[in-house]
Amino acid sequence: MLKHFLTGLFAVGLISYVQAQATFPRNGVYDERPGLYAFTNATIVVDPQTTLQNATLLIRNGRVEAVGTSVKLPAGAVVADLKGKRIYPALIDVDSDYGMAEVRAERRAFTSPPQYESNKKGAYYWNQAVQPENDASLLFKADAKKADELRKLGFATVLTHPHDGIVRGTGALVTLSDDRENSVVLKPNVTAHYSLSKGSSTQTNPNSAMGAVALLRQALYDADWYKRAGNKEQANLSLDALNRIQALPSIFEVNDKLGVLRADKIGDEFGVQYIIKGMGDEYQRLDEIKATGASLIVPINFPQPYDVEDAWDADNVSMAELKHWEMAPMNTGRLAAANVLFALTTAGLRSKADFWANLRKAIENGLPEQKALEALTTIPAKLIHVDDQVGTLQKGRVASFLITSGNLFSADNVIYENWIRGKQYIVNQKNAADLRGTWQLAIGNRSNLKLNITGKSPEKPEYQIQADTTKITPKVAVSGDLMSIQLQLDKTKPGTTRLTGYRTSPTSFKGDGQTPDGKPVTWSITRTAEATAPAATTAATAAVTTMPASATTVMFPFVGLGNVRKPQPQTMLIRNATVWTNEKDGIVSGADVLVQNGKIAQVGKGLSAPANATVIDGTGKHLTNGIIDEHSHIALLSINEGSQSSTAEVRMADVINSEDVDIYRQLAGGVTSSQLLHGSANAIGGQSALVKLKWGEAPDAMLIKGADGFIKFALGENVKQANYPNPNVLTRFPQSRMGVEQVYMDHFTRAKEYASEWAAYNKLSAKEKAQTTAPRRDLELDALAEILAKKRFITCHSYVQSEINMLLKVADSLGFKVNTFTHILEGYKLADKMAKHGAGGSSFADWWAYKMEVKDAIPYNAALMHRQGVTVSINSDDAEMARRLNQEAAKTVEYGALTEEEAWKLVTLNPAKLLHLDNRLGSIRAGKDADLVLWNANPLAIYARPEKTIIDGAIYFDLQTEDAKREAMQAERARIIQKMIAAKAGGASAVKPTFKRARMWHCEDVEGVIAEGEEGHSH
Missing domain, CATH: 3.20.20.140 (Metal-dependent hydrolases)
Structure with a gap:
């Protein structure tokens, strides 16, 4: 069977190659075989909502032909028995730069004159940060090394685009196979891409965030004008392209949670619901982000702990940074709980190898496994309108899938194979021998050595040699029946002993090698006890340290001295204060001010407090309206x-x-x-x-x-x-009064x-108007x-x-x-x-x-x-x-x-x-906004301090609670700093x-x- 299957795998590779070469000249023998494969007795996750036990997946020529528990196997199918193993849809990343040239944001030299015009030659837009004419499918070049890196993580398909500019052009859906670009590109012009970063443009405009917003808005209005009338006046390849991409799913990359709100506001102006690629801090403005209705693309690039063992260094870490380090892994769980639709991306990871560890950490912190799978398969496919091609293992879909040892999200899971469009890529050997256990090791005349082989799975063994009271960690490589070992056997004699051998039985190996001084030596190992297989775990069931309530509490805003709850308007009566009305009554002593529904309800003396009103004693204090800057x-x-x-x-x-x-x-x-x-x-x-x-x-x-x-x-x-x-580079008009x-x-x-x-x-x-073009x-x-x-x-x-x-x-x-x-x-x-x-x-x-x-x-x-x-x-x-x-x-x-x-x-x-707001602000009069300040003294006195600052009837600053607020912040800082110190001590890279x-x-x-x-x- 094994030989039969391996032959079949060769056929898969060949058929994919033949398909890629369909329009190319053939040199040599033409060998066309049917790409027909059946994977039987597997647990098959057809989609995040559908899991089949003891099922069969049948693929033909890179497509799913059938999936179910009673699939009839056609003649000629290559059959693989996957009993005890699982099949999942392969993963999709919708924010990738795979195959794109590196974007270099060039900075002009300080002595260089400003660049006011675009340097891009041709009939393009006036600003080179607007380049909708970019087409990722034309720029794409396959990269075998990067493709293999992503394949090993379980990804088969990515949406790639050039991450350059404010209007970036279109993205292409590509597979991570190692074929020619012709067959790697599944679909060109899938999405349109935007940001507020000018990227590699050296043009002076825009030089600010608000300038980037204005440039994008103007470009979108210009595109509309060009479609209506401008194309009769001029040729503009950029505006023509911008009009073409308007109907595509549009992805807007932002830098933080406020950027999500900013991008959505631009979309509202133009009737576009952007898919927004965020930065992983969306939990900090969850209510507002949910209200946008936007779908998100979310990274899991959690921040590293800071090295805060030195107290002075710790002072350089802000409260926001401390809190975000702790709460970032909770982001996706909170988005899921709020029913915000999101896809996950590897973008922003310091190393792609961190992907699974970070994802499991997110699951430990509240992200349901089903939501995680959706965010890597069906949701990205639906967001970019390719769910008829990828994301599930339903009939007719592209045959891109993973074969795993168990639950995809389990810490001990192993991805054996990643099939992309019906082509096999081996990630780990599927039928690796389980060597875990205790082995008696003899090297030359030393026979008192023990080799302990442990690990979460047979595919990922861990080795340690016990030599009397000394523990040695060797380097071991096993390939089929061959084993090689490298170790420093005697710490008093530096150098590496190198051993190579072969399996002589299921429980023994033997061979020969050389000591550090070049002398030959024989060796052998014999298993004396098998290891107890560890219980399978999932990320969701992993132990989580109990955290205090503050560890899961968001501040508004998310900085030091932020509020645990946003201030709310309240009914309040401020009694017996010296009230500076700024009205004809002037300064009134011993007066009362009643606040209701965010407005000043009454001003007078002897006012009665309504039920449930907060009564504030203003005796000896001064009440004014708020200062306006x-x-x-x-x-x-x-x-x-x-x-x-x-x-x-x-x-x-x-x-x-x-x-x-x-x-x-x-x-x-x-x-x-x-x-x-x-x-x-x-x-x-x-x-x-x-x-x-x-x-x-x-x-x-x-x-x-x-x-x-x-x-x-x-x-x-x-x-x-x-x-x-630098007056030597002045070119902008005007240069004189x-x-x-x-x-x-x-x-x-x-x-x-x-x-x-x-x-x-x-x-x-x-x-x-119907017969006239608008300006x-x-x-x-x-x-x-x-x-x-x-x-x-x-x-x-x-x-x-x-x-x-x-x-x-x-x-x-x-x-x-x-x-x-x-x-x-x-x-x-x-x-x-x-x-x-x-x-x-x-x-x-x-x-x-x-x-x-x-x-x-x-x-x-x-x-x-x-x-x-x-x-x-x-x-x-x-x-x-x-x-x-x-x-x-x-x-x-x-x-x-x-x-x-x-x-x-x-x-x-x-x-x-001056601001035309005196009908609402600036004085204390019934009907005006309740923007008030209670001072401890005459507000013009040098020692005067506000005790309460009130806006629209809500207290936004309260001197009475200030000390407690600062103490709570310091206690929270101290708690997280200790947690960071412990994280570093536990091996985390700080x-x-x-x-x-x-x-x-x-x-x-x-x-x-x-x-x-x-x-x-x-x-």
Whole structure:
């Protein structure tokens, strides 16, 4: 039978080769045999829901012809009896770069000029990070070494694509057989691929995360325009390809759990449900990710423990890193419990050899085995619409399957064979002799040696020699009836004794060899006792150490001082406080404020507490509304898209970082709302995000719903790149202050023409529109047209009087308004003109002399503008200053003699007015949002501290519980550090921690570029 089967295996290899050669010339004898094989008496897992006992799998010419318990064997079939063994569908990986060229992200030299245009020659898109024309099936080159590595893990099929760029082109479904590419590629153009990483592109745009979002959105709108009308005006191979791939399953690769939400939001805009390839931290935002409805591709590349034996090293590991190390193996189990559809991938593994160990670890931490099998077979096949080909062993499917010793997920399971399209690949010998047991070993005149052979399975034996009280670990190789042994027999005499021999009976071997000094020696072993076979185990039944509740608890956000539960609005009555109303009642002593349903319900004295209300004693304390920061750069992943003079298309809402600890720090300083602004790298920057500092919520939940749109403009040194670190490579327009003026004139002239074109189209009847092509959607001009239509409002970075005058004149001449001049340190010189124009001023209290254009700054600036009728606020533009904006406001009492109420309005009611939110925020009045701060003293006093910071009726900072919160964090750190130390002691490979400082963004900072002395940057 064995000879018969081996002959059959040769036939399989030959038939596959013949099929591959069908269109190639044949040199030599043509030998065509039917690829007909029957595997009988096996436990066959047809699919994750169907397992057959004592069943037969029949394959013919690389396809499943029949599977069942009563399959009739046709004449001529090669039969293999697999009694006691199992057959599974072979595994599928849908995020692979197998067969693709390595992507090298080239960095331009510091002295190189920026690259504004694409270097790709031909009729392609203007940005070389957009390359939908890439076709993986044309780029694919089989790689025998990588294919064998994946085959040994049980994979037979992968979806491969070039991991390069924002629009990456199409993926190809390929097998891991070692045939020609012609037969390896099962199906080309299976999927479309996207990311927010520009990859190998050296083009300057985009240089930020929000720029990448904007570029992708614009490319998708351009593709729509090209399909409707653009193809008549120009040839664009990229846009043509982008339209072709729209109907394919689309896979979007992201960098973290917030990226999942970001990608899904882009998909919602274009009516596409992306399949999202995540990073394994999805459990940290599980509710929000589940709500997207997206299917995921999830890696199991669990982080290594850190080497934290040194206490100083341990201080360099963040709470988030500690917690993620512990909880990452729980990710897939939690996704499965939440019914989130996901496939598993080997992508991101430090070594592919870690795959099974990590998968079993995931199963130990809650991933059901059936879900694991689904995630490696049926789900990936369904996600990319190839379930009619692969993923199961149903009739007609491609004959790609595994033969195993037992349960695929068992720690002692052995994969014997991986069949790919009916071709056999041997992973481990299927009928290996079981040598486990105790053997008497004699080497020369030493006959008192014992060889103990152990191991979880016959295929994976472990060897140890007992020589009196000494234990020796030899190197042993067994091939059929041959055995070779290498060992250091005498530790006092260095050198290796080499032995080679053969089996003389089922229980004995003998042979000869050489000692380290070259002398011949004979040897023999005889089994004296058989090993007791260990009980079969599965990953799910492996012992799991009992963990404390904190070990399975997610924090919101997933950083130190995160909340175990997200704060919830509550009914509360704050009694007998000094209430700074910012209304006509002014400052009222001994007053009460009732909060219900996230709103201020009543303000007065002697108010009654409703049932179940939390009553807070405000005696001796001051209650104000929350501080509003008109100019902030916290909680963002990037600040500047400075690649062009105007980047009005980018949106800060696309890059909100809800995990930024500065949110919590500023809550501790009484800040409840912020305008998150683009930086000042270009004349027309990006669109603002107006947020409430809801610590623990996801980015979209922080946005102030219904708020007006704002955008950042800039004047001065940053815009014309006067402070650029390498002036020899300046090429971006403008290079002068008069050039900045021309940018505004040009862009708003174009925006007027654009708005007129759309207005004319929108006036057409439905019938006329059907006969007319709509104009091309331009996201940059959309934002500028919104300014002209008074639907978006300008906050302009400014310092010098002459430039402020210039922009006022440009605005007046082109019919738009400047809502706010921010910084505005020379505002006192033209406050009358600002008031006439209707522009507000948001200033620093007393910053000056940090660069040339602020040399005329004075601390009386805010008061002087205020007295001219300008709506004035004090902003931070700095994460540290925002923690004490109450003190910044207080400075105007000293410098300008403002009253306390006027000073307090500079950081509350006035910024609310500048942001058009004073109907909801900025004062304490019934009906307004319950954004409140309870202070231990007069809020303008230097020793004042917030005791409670409340947003929409939920307490987001509570000084009373702060110490307990920090103690709990330290205890949790200590627990996980001890666990890491134990993991290293147990043999885990630990990595050295490195110091990482969270980036504190400033106006001119560009993502990925950190200048020397960054912490001291000016604004």
